[in-house]
Amino acid sequence: MKKKSISLWIACAIGATFSSTINAEPGENTYKQVCAACHGAGVLNAPKFGDKAKWAPFIAEGQVILTADAYVGVRAMPPKGGNPNLSIEGFSDALVYMINRSGGNWKPADKTTIAAINKEIETRKAGMNKP
């Protein structure tokens, strides 16, 4: 009996430490303010936050490609998540936050990754202008 309650206490302590780490992440606020409206509940068939099976094929596209695709907008997914003021860095952080809770393990995009994403975005824009 005594042993059981101690391990329960340890589990709670670990849980508390873990959730305070989550709160410190840069993309969390943007996710909640911009993305959660659709991705929280899966509105318009948006891949739902935390749904590993739904996110797996998207994660497989890789960070650069997926971030560029989503930032430009795909089908029912609006460009910049529907917020015209959202920078690529802010968008990327929010996406990393969502991915890492949906089966992925991405690092926040550094300068090199942001540059690669911007290059992909330019390629997509150029493609859109073609007849």
Ligand code: HEC
């Ligand atoms: C207005 C609703 C809405 C908002 C707000 C929104 N999304 Fe989406 N998102 C969608 C929908 C719907 C899809 C599925 C698109 C499809 O496949 O038809 C999607 C798909 C995606 C995808 C997969 C793109 C692909 O390659 O198919 C990513 C990544 C994504 N969203 C990231 C984000 C992030 C990050 C935010 C916040 C910054 C965000 N979304 C905000 C509706 C939304």
